[in-house]
Amino acid sequence: MTRQTREYWRPAAAGRSISSREGKKAMAEVLLTADAARSLVDSVDAFLFDCDGVIWKGDELIEGVPETLELLRKMGKKIVFVTNNSRKSRKQYSKKFKALGLDVTEEEIFTSxxxxxxxxxxxxxxxxxxxxxxxxxxxxxxxxxxxxxxxxxxxxxxxxxxxxxxxxxxxxxxxxxxxxxxxxxxxxxxxxxxxxxxxxxxxxxxxxxxxxxxxxxxxxxxxxxxxxxxxxxxxxxxxxxxxVGKPSSFLMDFLLKSYNLETSRMCMVGDRLDTDILFGQNTGCKTLLVMSGVTTLPELQSASNTVHPDLYTNSVYDLVHLLES
CATH class of the missing domain: 3.40.50.1000 (HAD superfamily/HAD-like)
Structure with missing residues (x-):
């Protein structure tokens, strides 16, 4: 960066990492269960969802997404969508949600x-x-x-x-x-x-x-x-x-201006360790990794992985099954 551009505000980039031994120990404790799901929902006021690999793949909705969003809204939780995909504007994404049968407002969407x-x-x-x-x-x-x-x-x-x-x-x-x-x-x-x-x-x-x-x-x-x-x-x-996108904390600043919430009362739900989960950790949110997108269980459990979510599960639909069980 030149001297001039160094004066510009920069997003944070630091993330939490733990040793592979600590990671393996943590992995045995973070699988989403019925008790963990209830505890998670009780401890947060807002769920931040990534889109690609969590809500949809391409133009196909992932199974159970409508039921999951409906249940969380009925429980009084705020729903926000935070995506790194820059191909669409917030207005264009709002139309995509509608086309997929999801009632999402432009104000609930934060894109890169x-x-x-x-x-x-x-x-x-x-x-x-x-x-x-x-x-x-x-x-x-x-x-x-x-x-x-x-x-x-x-x-x-x-x-x-x-x-x-x-x-x-x-x-x-x-x-x-x-x-x-x-x-x-x-x-x-x-x-x-x-x-x-x-x-x-x-x-x-x-x-x-x-x-x-x-x-x-x-x-x-x-x-x-x-x-x-x-x-x-x-x-x-x-x-x-x-x-400016995930895992930078820049998007969170605008999200906090829209919602009067503490980041400790939020949960970031995503399918990528290096963006979604790291974004949640960088900003002080709880984190839930879903396996419906990029990250696989072997990748999560790999000794070389240094980013560990608070919880992990197969897809967002598991929240419905576990909370209603």
Whole structure:
């Protein structure tokens, strides 16, 4: 980071780790049981749910999600959705929830695309500067709603570069920030444009929505996540980005402004150890890992794993079975 960008507010990145021996001991104690489920529900006022791999895979709802959300709402629990997927804005995600038969308001959704826009707003990003986006419509829409001028996105996925003798690639010198997120239209043109802005525009911020290596873009299999695009740009500019999505605590600041709750009275429910569970630990929440997405039981129990949830189970539907048993 340059001297100028060091003055910007940065999200926290520290997480809790324990030795493999402690981890194995803890693993024997954290399987979700009926008693543990009742104790968990009694001890928290809000459940924070990741989406991909927890609520759905691709465009398919995971079994038991509607029943689980309905039960928790009937018990008076607040429900919030915190996702690293930046492809959609909060408004677009609200439509997706509705299409899947879930009644979720825009105010209950916190995305990494929203976090990126709010990061600029919090740090008084100059309205005279532009934002270049390596990502999709979700980031562009949230930036425009926040009042920022932006370009790039899917449109630049159609552009090519002709690597010929004496070819000079020009870029907008008024770009003051580059935001990189999940981008199915990622190409060499975008990587060069982003790299030039970060390297050559004085004080240009390099922001990543998240660094997830993979994600469930379809229910059939995992696909490269935003972390692969971030890594490409990071390698090119030889600089680490400011990460605003999980496991950074940045999203929590906005969540706490919306809900008058203590983080100790919240539970983060997710399928990834390195993002969801670490996010919960970084922010002081209780944590519940579900095996319906990325993380497998062997990975959780591996001696090399240093991130351990408070509880783990197969899917969110287990909460219904255990609480009603």
């Amino acid at each position: 695309s929203f976090a990126a826009a709010m990061f600029l707003k919090l740090n008084n990003f100059s309205p005279e500067k532009k934002v270049y986006v390596v990502g999709e419509d979700g980031i562009l829409e949230e930036l425009k709603l926040a009042g920022f001028e932006c370009f790039g996105g899917p449109e630049d996925g159609k552009k090519n570069i002709m690597l010929e003798a004496n070819f000079y690639f020009d870029h907008d010198k008024s770009v003051g920030a580059v935001i990189v997120g999940l981008d199915q239209y990622f190409n060499y043109y975008k990587m060069q444009y982003a790299s030039l802005c970060i390297r050559e525009n004085p004080g240009c911020l390099f922001i990543a929505t998240n660094r997830d290596p993979t994600g469930h873009m379809t229910p059939a299999q995992e696909w490269p996540g935003a972390g692969t695009m971030v890594a490409a740009v990071s390698c090119s500019v030889q600089k680490e980005p400011i990460v």
